[in-house]
Amino acid sequence: MFLEIEKKGQEPLVFHREIPVGKLVRQELETILVGSVRIQGQVLPARDGFLLRGRLQASTQIPCSRCLEPYIFSLETEVIRIYVSGQEPGAEIPAGERKLPADEIPLARFDGRRIDLLRLAEEQVFLDLPLKPVCREECRGLCPQCGVNRNLMSCLCRSERIDHWFGALGNLLNRS
Numbered sequence: 001m002f003l004e005i006e007k008k009g010q011e012p013l014v015f016h017r018e019i020p021v022g023k024l025v026r027q028e029l030e031t032i033l034v035g036s037v038r039i040q041g042q043v044l045p046a047r048d049g050f051l052l053r054g055r056l057q058a059s060t061q062i063p064c065s066r067c068l069e070p071y072i073f074s075l076e077t078e079v080i081r082i083y084v085s086g087q088e089p090g091a092e093i094p095a096g097e098r099k100l101p102a103d104e105i106p107l108a109r110f111d112g113r114r115i116d117l118l119r120l121a122e123e124q125v126f127l128d129l130p131l132k133p134v135c136r137e138e139c140r141g142l143c144p145q146c147g148v149n150r151n152l153m154s155c156l157c158r159s160e161r162i163d164h165w166f167g168a169l170g171n172l173l174n175r176s
């Protein structure tokens with residue numbers, strides 16, 4: 001999905017788009033976008049390019065880092081980029097090349113005609129995913145010994161270990 005900005009003048013270009021379902025993969029963490037990604041905002045002419053500023057809403061399905069079960073993580077976030085035209089659309093710009101005053105605004109290259117909203121949305125969703133996603137605060141995760149999902153089942157691993165430890169302690173005490 002592209003946002004055409006080739007013919008725009010000095011007026012802000014206001015946009016509101018829905019990008020259909022997709023699928024993202026971040027390293028081994030499979031992230032599925034659920035429903036559509038909504039992105040709205042405006043594009044303004046800026047020095048050397050265009051400033052895009054808006055909001056993005058998406059629902060993702062990601063695996064919990066504790067129990068590994070997929071769950072729905074919804075995000076709503078601000079998105080801001082300065083687009084400068086270059087030979088390779090979307091290529092990273094080396095830090096030394098950044099001549100714009102607002103250094104803290106991420107720079108992105110584009111072909112001078114249209115902005116790739118899908119690429120922007122995917123990039124932004126990745127940035128805003130939690131590093132250690134947790135399905136819910138009280139998630140008990142997997143048993144490190146037998147691998148059972150402790151939200152669904154209980155296992156005896158831990159209590160066995162404690163019994164064993166108390167047993168050993170008891171033996172020591174009895175011996176003295």
Ligand SMILES: [Zn+2]
Binds near residue numbers: 065069135141
């Ligand atoms: Zn969990």
Ligand SMILES: [Zn+2]
Binds near residue numbers: 143147155156158
């Ligand atoms: Zn266990």
